[in-house]
Ligand code: GDP
């Protein structure tokens with residue numbers, strides 16, 4: 657059975673865009689409005705000869721109610737069945753209170769976490785990515801899920817913790 661990698665983070669940070677980038681297809685639903693991925697969805701993925709299962713999740717809301725609570729619960733459940741976690745943060749926004757809540761949840765889980773500083777579309781944004789060292793998950797990997805920048809190095813880091 658291939659190892660499971662869960663992709664978590666608050667809505668609109670680019671989780672589904674990253675999933676599509678990694679699998680090389682447009683199967684995960686990308687939406688400009690937050691909270692569109694209602695269900696967690698699994699995809700077969702491969703990097704450098706290693707097969708793994710990628711699990712996309714919806715947003716993880718702090719004051720989760722109704723649909724938000726459902727999405728939040730699914731994100732946590734995805735982490736519970738995962739061997740490793742990719743935490744996606746929007747580097748152009750920085751860490752929000754919601755991101756901090758996700759971080760807190762992940763600390764309790766004690767699963768290996770690879771931190772993605774997403775939306776780093778060019779070198780000018782790398783300083784913003786470096787700010788995310790403060791989250792305490794080691795090196796923030798600067799990535800542009802939209803353009804593919806940095807995803808290879810980040811995936812190498814994922815394989816190292818599997
Ligand atoms: P999710 O809610 O975390 O799954 O986020 P989505 O993948 O649906 O993306 C939300 C929005 O962010 C969409 O408009 C994406 O096109 C945009 N987005 C995702 N990744 C990037 C990126 O690397 N750079 C930029 N500029 N936009 C991105």
Ligand code: MG
Nearest residue numbers: 671672685693
């Ligand atoms: Mg999504």
